[in-house]
Amino acid sequence: MLTVLHALQGQLLAAMQRAFQEAGQPLDPQLAPASKPEFGDFQANGALPLAKPLGQPPRAIATAIVKQLTADPAFAELCLEPQIAGPGFINLTLRPERLAAELQARLGDPRLGVPTVEMQAPVIVDFSSPNIAKEMHVGHLRSTIIGDALARVLEFRGHPVLRLNHVGDWGTQFGMLITHLKQVAPEALTMADAVDLGDLVAFYRQAKARFDDDESFQTTSREEVVKLQGGDPVSLKAWGLLCDQSRREFQKIYDQLGIRLTERGESFYNPHLQAVVDDLRAVGLLVVDAGAGCVFLEGVSGKDGQPLPLIVQKSDGGFNYATTDLAAIRYRFAPGPGGDGASRVIYVTDAGQASHFAGVFQVAQRAGWIPSPCGVEHVPFGLVQGDDGKKLKTRSGDTVRLKDLLDEAVERTEADLRQRLADEQRSEDEAFIQQVATSVGLAAVKYADLSTNRITNYQFSFDRMLALTGNTAPYLLYAVVRIAGIARKGGDLGAGAVASLTFSEAQEWALVRELLKFDGVIAEVEQELLPNRLCNYLFELSQVFNRFYDQVPVLKAEEPARSSRLALCRLTTDTLSLGLGLLGIPTLERM
RNA sequence: GGGGCUGUAGCUCAGCCGGAUAGAGCGACGGUUUCCUAAACCGUAGGUCGUGGGUUCGAGUCCCGCCAGCCCCGCCA
Structure with a gap:
């Protein structure tokens, strides 16, 4: 609906200019989506700030704007008669046929109305x-x-x-790692192929323990750092082996999460x-202070009011x-x-x-x-916090391994699913159970993280994220599954544009309006870099759909309502799938 | 000491450029199943938006002070 919004913005501004061109005031329609459904689709609040400078009641100003607005044939084509409400808000409601036309345009559009940027810089x-x-x-x-x-x-x-x-693939810690490697697995350095070094974490701990206890090991490690930085081929080979081994471990996680990354380490x-x-x-920014190369920061002062340095070269x-x-x-x-x-x-x-x-x-x-x-x-x-509001730790107080966390989410989902199947006396094969548990479990972890505003600390809770109700991945995935169910039962969701969309029920119109918000939400996420805005939207869309599904029959409806409702189902599943896909969450046919 | 982030319902959180009576979900309580998957839907209760000022037609939102929690502050990343 962004194109409609922009059109209205222009029409409103022009109307204000016609009404108050002599006023010499800055004119801003203050157009925004309606704060409540009963106010229509959009509201323009621009009359209110003009009341004082113009010395007129705000409702009179709004009336004058509306008079000019309704004289614009382009506006009359878009909207019904504007309503003036409260102290001077102008409420705008789109014509039903415009809404249907907007929806129609999205039915054949794989981008669902989201435009592509022209700028091509990376x-x-x-x-x-x-x-x-x-x-x-x-x-x-x-x-x-x-x-x-x-x-x-x-x-x-x-x-x-x-x-x-x-990735952190450079630094003094490699001194001890390489020294340890050379002593524990010297054969690895002479073989042509990559070798499996086994558990790198244990390896790191061993090296660290030796470094802490053994003075000669420390000395060798420090010399090793110098050799590595000097480009010694054997040291570089050892470094490469360690990196390869790590890379393989990281890749398992990335594969599990479906995440693609280009490694370019420090x-x-x-x-x-x-x-x-x-x-x-x-450029004259560098200052040597106490032997270290510093740039003193502007506007950042330390203890004694002195500027704080950013150290770019250590004294050594x-x-x-x-x-x-x-x-x-x-x-x-x-x-x-x-x-x-x-x-x-x-x-x-x-x-x-x-x-x-x-x-x-x-x-x-x-x-x-x-x-x-x-x-x-x-x-x-x-931060990621536990249920207690403190930094998330294991029961023994250790840092939680990502692998364990993901595995537990999948295991819990599987247990839930098996219980449900038993309760409902459903029978599914093992492959289905594994696939659903993996998909839903990982989706839940991702969605829970993405669905809160990222700036605040995030309280991690398996129980909450795996809940089947509320703003969770399972709830959203279930909406998609319901639509897939309609398709299985004979609803044709694959058809192209429907000849004419006709809607009569409030639940249908609510769904239409929700579906048309998608492009605006994407634009917002792109600008603000807040994925939770997309999550909130998808949750609201799921809720509106579930209401529709509950209260309005689809397959049993008579034509032309049936086709129009199927079109709503199709656009809903497309929007949910695309939206969830942008969050890195694949959808399911059944669950 | 300086800086940053946070503080909204019992709990977890939304709240866009300052706009109408501050919204969800969970939990609680009460309903809904010949019907497309009830993993759903409908309803009720629940608020001094940490606090005190200020700015203005209007403040959860902007400015200043204060309180509380977390984080950062010269050779780690």
Whole structure:
């Protein structure tokens, strides 16, 4: 309905100009979707702010606007007679035939009315980013799920999206890992093929334990870091083996979640780190303080009111994460072939890194690495908390492994499903049970995360996310299943445009109006980067559909109502499937 | 000390650029099954939007103070 909205916006503004062109006041129709169904489809609040400057009652102003508006034949074609309500709101209701026409246009449209962007510069979404040689844990859950959903929405809008996995594949911890590897599995370094190093987490723990206890191991580890940074072939080979092993483990999770990522770890930027510091020096931003290369931040002061530095070169000459992040920004905005030529770079990381990114972005900005119309954004999200409101931990107090968390969701779903089958005396084969349990379980985890505003902390609860009622994945998936049921029972949902759509019931019109909101919601998510807006919409759509399904017969209806209702079913399932798909959630035929 | 985020119904959360009587879901209570999957639907109860000021036609929303919780603050990421 965005095109309708824009048309109305123009008509309202023109009407206001005709009515009050002498006023010399800024005119804004303040057009918005109606706050309640009884107010129609849209409301224009623009009369109210004019009351004082014009010295007229707001309802009189609204009346004057409406008079001009109704004189516009284009408006009369779109809307019924506007209503003035309350202190001076102008309520607009679209003509039923316009609504039906809008719906008709979406029936044959795989994009469901969502336009494709013209601009073709790449958008980078930086998300997930686990550390090599460590396991993915609950801390990676939100970044991975939210980042994937945002990437999908941007891709759907037509942006070329680069999904970057900025894995932690460099740093001092590799000294001890490589030293340990060389001593424990020297044969791995001489073999041509990748070897299975087994449980990397245990491997990491062993290396860490030795590093903490054994002084000579520490010394060797430190020397190993230097060798690695110096490009020693054996050290590099060992490093590569560790990365490969980690990569295989990460990939299992990504496959399970259906998430596609391009790995480009921190090490990728190593060749560019020195240039970052050189550039900063060249533009006069670099200050050496206590031996460290710093850029002092503007508008950020520390304890004694002194400006706070961003350290880009340690006093020992080494680089740190700020250097790497700066190198990444510089590379991502730089034109090809030595850069990505991005127009927008989005970082999906936890809110705790907000000040770090603010500092890095400021320095990149001042260094001139972010070209003018382009933008860099931190997309923060809150902590994952347990039922107790504290950071989520296992019963023994350990960090929750992502794999365990996902497995438990699937197991719980399976147990639920088996119970239900028994209660209903339904019989399904094993493959069906596994498929439904996996699909619903993972969908529930994703949806629960995506459906709350990402900025606040998120309270993780299997019971809530797997509930079959309320704003949950199972509820939405069930709406899709119901429509699939109608199709199985003889409803033809595959037909093209229906000759004429006719609606008579309130539930039908409610569904029509809800379906037409889809394009606006997508535009909002693209701009605000808030997936919960899409979740809320899909939940409301499911509710409106369930009301319709409950109260209005489809298959048993007489023509022409039957075809029109089937068209509503078809558009509902298409919208839910597309919307859930953009959240990374596949739908089911039966459950 | 400085900075950031959060505070809305018993619980979990929405709330768009400041707009009409602040909304859902869960839980509670009460209904609905010859009928497309009741994993659903309908209804009732439940609020000093942390708090005190300010801005204005109008504030949950914007500004200032305060309270509470969480997070960040020089060589980890």
